[in-house]
Amino acid sequence: LVSRDLKEEDTVITFPGTNATIGGRDLAVIAGPCSIETREQAFAAAEQVAAAGAQFFRGGAYKPRTSPYAFQGLGEEALKIMVEIRERYGLRIVTEAIDTEALELVDHYADVIQIGARNMQNYSLLKAAGRKRKPVLLKRGLAATLEEFLMAAEYVMSEGNYQVILCERGIRTFADHTRNTLDLSIVPAVQRLSHLPIIVDPSHGTGKRNKVIPLARAAVAVGADGLIVEVHHAPDKALSDGAQSIYPEQFVQLMDECSQIATVL
Ligand code: PEP
Ligand code: MN
Numbered sequence: 001l002v003s004r005d006l007k008e009e010d011t012v013i014t015f016p017g018t019n020a021t022i023g024g025r026d027l028a029v030i031a032g033p034c035s036i037e038t039r040e041q042a043f044a045a046a047e048q049v050a051a052a053g054a055q056f057f058r059g060g061a062y063k064p065r066t067s068p069y070a071f072q073g074l075g076e077e078a079l080k081i082m083v084e085i086r087e088r089y090g091l092r093i094v095t096e097a098i099d100t101e102a103l104e105l106v107d108h109y110a111d112v113i114q115i116g117a118r119n120m121q122n123y124s125l126l127k128a129a130g131r132k133r134k135p136v137l138l139k140r141g142l143a144a145t146l147e148e149f150l151m152a153a154e155y156v157m158s159e160g161n162y163q164v165i166l167c168e169r170g171i172r173t174f175a176d177h178t179r180n181t182l183d184l185s186i187v188p189a190v191q192r193l194s195h196l197p198i199i200v201d202p203s204h205g206t207g208k209r210n211k212v213i214p215l216a217r218a219a220v221a222v223g224a225d226g227l228i229v230e231v232h233h234a235p236d237k238a239l240s241d242g243a244q245s246i247y248p249e250q251f252v253q254l255m256d257e258c259s260q261i262a263t264v265l
């Protein structure tokens with residue numbers, strides 16, 4: 001089902017009531033904080049990313065943290081804050097479901113169900129997401145090959161949900177100058193084999209604020225269908241991923257530079 005042999009034309013995901021799309025000609029941009037921390041923090045980010053031209057808002061309600069003692073997310077309270085953000089700014093909401101219990105709530109409140117890198121091969125979660133009717137944003141596993149990545153998408157589609165968006169977010173390599181190694185070469189590789197949209201996450205892909213804009217530009221240049229970027233109004237105070245979160249002014253710059261590249265393609 002993921003294959004271009006079966007479906008030649010690109011899959012374009014639409015969002016009724018908006019002109020936002022993922023896949024096709026326009027660049028889709030998803031931006032917002034790693035985690036929803038407070039209503040004020042979430043609104044501060046949402047206002048600024050909406051003004052800069054993002055069509056989608058991201059914010060974690062359920063966080064897959066390395067340490068069980070680190071901030072785990074506000075759960076349903078965060079989902080309700082994001083519903084208010086959708087109403088206020090018209091942004092569509094993208095948020096992660098870390099398990100089947102969170103999936104029910106994410107499906108209820110959000111517009112796009114994110115499956116995180118650590119869950120890319122959680123087949124029961126993939127199948128459960130495949131039984132939903134909301135688009136699924138599937139992040140590449142930390143050590144997943146192209147085939148494993150596409151097969152994970154196949155799990156979702158095999159249950160009847162064909163609205164899958166792939167996301168390259170960096171993989172584990174020996175290189176330690178960045179948090180992960182952003183594998184931009186997977187973008188054209190996916191596009192050759194599959195009709196599904198593929199977007200890039202330069203935030204988790206690099207882990208470093210000063211590398212987010214250059215890698216976002218590169219992702220657009222290589223032909224990605226969109227970007228997912230962490231933006232925080234006060235990254236030094238962020239409860240998660242502050243070091244890779246860009247300032248709102250940097251997001252304005254990112255949007256400007258990336259849209260210039262997108263127009264010449
Ligand atoms: C995220 O997008 O906040 C996230 C946890 O990403 P990943 O699953 O790619 O680590
Ligand atoms: Mn994060």
